[in-house]
Amino acid sequence: MTEATVSFSTQSAVGFILRLGRALHMFGYASHRLEELLEQTASRLQLNGQFFSTPTSIYCGFGEMEHQQTYLIRVEPGNLNLGKIVDLDHVLAEVVNHRLTPEEGSAQIDSIVKAKPEYNKFITTLAYGLASVAASQFIGGGVKEMFIAAIIGLMIGLLSLIADLYTPLNKVFEPVAATVAAGIAGALSVWFGPYSVFNATLAGLILLMPGFTLTVALTELTTRNLVSGTSRLSGAMIVFFGIGFGVTLGTKLTLMMFGTPRIGASFPLPWWAAYLSLLLISIAFAILLRAHLRDSIWIMLVVVIAVTVSRTGSALLGPELGPFLGALTVGLTSKIYAQLLRRPSTVTQAPGILLLVPGSLGFQSIASLLDNQIVPGVGIAVRMILTAMALVAGILISNILLPVRRR
Incomplete structure (x- = not known):
């Protein structure tokens, strides 16, 4: 026409x-x-x-x-x-x-x-397990932790399918999932331990951490969208506390039913495993975020570049500037992707930022506060906010340096 x-x-x-x-x-x-x-x-x-x-x-x-x-x-x-x-x-x-x-x-x-979903329920459930395996390696887990995280991820994937069919469960999904994750991590340590129960639990729950929501909320507040930003920030905090409560409940139930978990140190894999994990979690993100198959290679490319820049920046310039450089890189590469292929920059920007968001810091902060470690908990919370603000700054500056012209 x-x-x-x-x-x-x-x-x-x-x-x-x-x-x-x-x-x-x-x-x-x-x-x-x-x-x-x-x-x-x-x-x-x-x-x-x-x-x-x-x-x-x-x-x-x-x-x-x-x-x-x-x-x-x-x-x-x-x-x-x-x-x-x-x-x-x-x-x-x-x-x-x-x-x-x-x-x-x-x-x-x-x-x-x-229209029907891009990927069927079986592939989506497997992606939960795949993301948890890769996340465990990222936060220092070894083979045992990765195995347990995979089981937790698969269980949460199945639980999400049930929540889609049963609305009341969807309202309390994060606390219930956290209870299940902590219960599995603690119970399996009795037979397969010792290993880092904390690592396995956190990796299994990594997709539920509202670090991305927190970053979006701070972006909205920074751009003067005060009502939306405040609402989203409050929602992220509620999810963090809900996950913290669920983990506490799951841990207590495990102690009552199976006894004291066998907790030990993790044995991280060699350095090259990090890049294999990057590829795995890129695939998982592409599936869970329902990206078109043709965009998967671009998502993988941006994720690898973002994490490499962020880690290199943290090592050379400090932990504050590393996330900023990573977010700036994600923003710029996503703008280039959008200009060349005439697609929304969100396609590659969202997965890239997801790997940099401080969701794990939020979980550690809540866990410390629930354990009456007030000062460490507050300190970790401040780090979480600073990291999120670094990501926001990187994204906003990338918008200034390379604005996308709409078709």
């Missing part, structure tokens, strides 16, 4: 924008980016639009102040779905460039929302 043949009504354009905003929110788009994108879309469709997004709702106003028409969309916080974000971005480009009418774009958005 050529540009000359396309005409549309104001109401159809409004309907397209409402559907687009709802879909992007469902698939994990950050509030500050969503507001900016919807404003640009309204402008391209010759509409006067104002938008306000929170983690659970979107407010949209169209028209002049005196005659404004306002819409409220109630949405649940969604998990990242990189594949569908790419598909939605393609539809958006077609509509704003007048190759599709808003009605046709709305129909395609509805089809994307209803």
Whole structure:
């Protein structure tokens, strides 16, 4: 369809924008980016639009102040779905460039929302185990810890499938999963120990740690999206405390049922194992974030570069600048990816940042506080916030150095 043949009504354009905003929110788009994108879309469709997004709702106003028409969309916080974000971005480009009418774009958005997941449940469950194995190696685990972490990861993957079918479990998923993880790690140590129960538990829970949510929240606060940032920050803190409670409960139940866990030191693998783990966790992230298969190689490339730069920077310049350099690298390489392939930078930026986020520090902080180690717990919490702010600074500066021009 050529540009000359396309005409549309104001109401159809409004309907397209409402559907687009709802879909992007469902698939994990950050509030500050969503507001900016919807404003640009309204402008391209010759509409006067104002938008306000929170983690659970979107407010949209169209028209002049005196005659404004306002819409409220109630949405649940969604998990990242990189594949569908790419598909939605393609539809958006077609509509704003007048190759599709808003009605046709709305129909395609509805089809994307209803489409089947990129990967089946079996592969998704395996990805949980794969991510936990790699995470265990990253935080200094040996063969035993990696084996136990794999079991925990698979169990949490199965639990997530149950939570998708049983809504009440979904409301308390993190505490229940943490209880299961701590119980498995402690109980299996009685027969397969000694090993680092803490390492296995943390690695098994790594995908539930809200470090990425914390980083997004601080980004929103930094960009003056105060309501969304505050709400998301509060949600991240609640998840941290829920996981801490679950681990405490699981540990106590293990002591009552199986006796004292056999805890020992871990024996880390050689240096080359870290790069193998990087490849494994890149594959796991691509699956769990539902990226298209064609984007997997780019995700792997950005993840390897980001972690290498972050670790090198930490070794040479200190632990504060390492995450900053890693995030800056992720941001710049993701912008290059977006410009070359005409896809959203989120596709590679989200997995790259996920490996740098301070989720493990948050868990250590909560664990210390629950163990009445107040001073160490507060100190670790401060490190967590500083690390997250370093990531935010890296991402925001990359936006300044290499801004992405929308199609």
